[in-house]
Each structure stands twice: as structure tokens, then as C-alpha cells.
Amino acid sequence: MFMLIYHVCWIMKASIVYCAFVFLLSPKNRKRWWYNSCRI
Structure with missing residues (x-):
């Protein structure tokens, strides 16, 4: 159980x-889309 949680x-x-890595590399017009997809 502990290993599963870990x-x-x-x-x-x-x-x-x-998500942070892709957010930094993506063009500015795509950052909002990446932010919304990663936030979920």
C-alpha cells in the first residue's frame, strides 16, 4: 500500500x-492551452 501511494x-x-517544462518551451499563443490541460 505504501509503495502504491509513493x-x-x-x-x-x-x-x-x-507540464512546467512544456509550458516554458511552448510558444506564447499555446501557453494558455497547455496551462488549462495541465491544471486538470
Whole structure:
């Protein structure tokens, strides 16, 4: 059970980093779309 929680937390942390990375690299006209998709 502990490993499952740890795995979920790791995936969430990785997805946040990925969203931030894509947000910084994406053109300005696409940043709002990336922000909305990552916020969900």
C-alpha cells in the first residue's frame, strides 16, 4: 500500500515537472492551452 501511494506521488510530481517544462518551451499563443490541460 505504501509503495502504491509513493508511486502515485512520484507520477504526480513528474507530471507537474513535465507540464512546467512544456509550458516554458511552448510558444506564447499555446501557453494558455497547455496551462488549462495541465491544471486538470
